[in-house]
Each structure stands twice: as structure tokens, then as C-alpha cells.
Amino acid sequence: MATITVDGKEIEVDEEGYLVNLSDWFPAVAEEMAKIDEVELGEDHWDIINFLREYYEEYQIAPAVRVLTKAVAKKLGKEKGNSKYLYELFPYGPGKQACKFAGLPKPTGCV
């Protein structure tokens, strides 16, 4: 099993880099995953990561990109709730990459 090291702790991830245990997440985990993917996390990234974590807390699923886009538009405004903006923040896809940083499983239906 692969691991990443965050604050001296070994944390298990799967072959695609997603957390094995969702409860292992803390903010520095996201920072470390972003570093591996060569993304620098700013406030805009965190808005989306936090949004995803809240969504998962409420519905127990990682939303599809279409659903995420619509929900972000509603909560954070249209200029953020569009896929161009979200792909700029998360070049490997707001579903896949942002969910990974947020410690969520890969969205259902993403291959």
C-alpha cells in the first residue's frame, strides 16, 4: 500500500493517490497532495475543497462535476461556478483532483 508522509505521519493512499481512510484527512494532507501534483493551493482552491467536504458530510457522496459546478455557482457565485474556472484551479479535473485533495473518494462515475 502506498503512503504519503504528512507532518511525520504515514498516511495510506490508493494507487491513484486518494485517501484510503477518509478520517485520515487534515488540511496539511491536502497541501501535501497538491505539492505532489505541483499545484499551489490558494484561497480559491480552499473554497472548493471546503465546499466538497461539506457536500460529502451532508450527502455522503462526492458530487459529479456538473452537480459541483451548479452548486458552487449557487453558493459562491456564477464567476466561480463554471467549469473553466474550476479546471483552471484543478487542471486534472475538479471532480477527480479537488476530491482527492479534499480527502474524498473519486466521484461516482468518474473513470
Next chain:
Amino acid sequence: MSDDIKKFMFVNTKAPYGTVYALESLEVVLISAAFDQDVSLAFCDDGVFQITKNQNTEGSGMKNFSPAYKALGDYDINKLYVEKESLEERGLTLDNLMDLTYEDEDDDWAEKPSIKLVTRAELADLMDQQDVVISS
């Protein structure tokens, strides 16, 4: 949206947790939402137990996936047919089920109920009108 939209109905007939059918069907439904089809769900027989409120899995240690049904509205799946006779045979009423709603885009995002109570005969008619029926 194009002309080749098909009517898909997922018919849920099994209780959750005891077998994996309910969870698997829900995952297929969420995936199917990506294809912009006309999707509806039916809950009959023990399938009505899938959407009971107050599911609490702390004691059994299983994953409580009932909150995911509340996300169906976000996925534009807002036709959830519940069979009246199935509820009655199990001592249940609509009050035992979660409030599942959606926001109606064409009506200033008003929140509306997704659950529609139908009789066995009405459900048979609805199934008859589908292009594809997937039962589990």
C-alpha cells in the same frame, strides 16, 4: 437536449443493508445522470425501506448511504414513485420516508417534493411507458 432522450426507470425492490442491491442501484442512478436522459426511480416491495428517515448505522458500523438520496435533486432526478400498497403492507406511511425534494428551475427554484405516491396499478402503467426499466 436532443430527440434521442430515452425514459429510464430504476425499480428498487430490495431493503437496504441486508444485500448490496440498493447501494449498487443508487450508484448506477448517479452515473446515469451524466447522460442527460429522462430518469425516474420507483420504490416498491421492500425497496420502500431504502428511503426511510432516521437511518442510523452507528451500531452496525455500516456506511449510511441514505443521505445520498437527498442529492438526487441536484442530479435533476426528481421523479421518485413510491408504491402505496407496498408502504401499507409494511405498516409505513409517507411520514416514515425522508423529505426528498428538488429545486424547480422553471419556477424560480422553488423547492418541491420529489416523492409521488402511486398505486400498484399506476406504477404498472408508468413502467409500461418506459424505454428502459432496470430492476433490482
Next chain:
Amino acid sequence: MAMLHTVNKSPFERNSLNSCLTKSKEGSTILLIEDAVLGALKGTVIADKLTTAMTTKNIYVLGSDLNTRGFTEADILDGIKVVDYSGFVDLVAEHANVQSWL
């Protein structure tokens, strides 16, 4: 010594609870687990059958399986007792034999 019977299938879908009720002897104990806990609910089509069975047999449900499915003690027939996992273990220990109706 009496027998402990466990049933784990929904009585609305399978016949195993019915088989158990008809073949278990008076004085025996029946524990409903997993989807079988749904059979303990009030107002169902099998409620009368269970109420009759309770006059000669002890019926229990596993509480965590009941809660998992959205129900509590208040939702089940009077006379059916709720046990937790350690109560389950006690029942197994108190009975000479366990028969699982699958």
C-alpha cells in the same frame, strides 16, 4: 434446553421467518437480525402472525440492525424485545443450540 433461532431475511421477500415460526417449538427463542428486523414493525401484513407466535415463543430483534434501517423500539410490536450485540451473545450462550434460517 430450548433452541435459539436466528432469521436474517425480510419476511416480505422470503419465507424463512414463516418457516421458522411454523417449525420452532413452543418455548423457543427467535432472534431477528439484518433485514429480518423489518418483520418486527407494527401494522404490517405479518404482525398478527408474530403476535400469535409471541404467546408461546420469545421474540427478539437486534437493535443496531433496527436503527440502521431507520427504526427504534417504538416502531416495533409490543412484546418483542430489543437486544444489543452482547445480548445476542448472551442468547447464544443461554441456548443449547442455534438454528440459522437463511
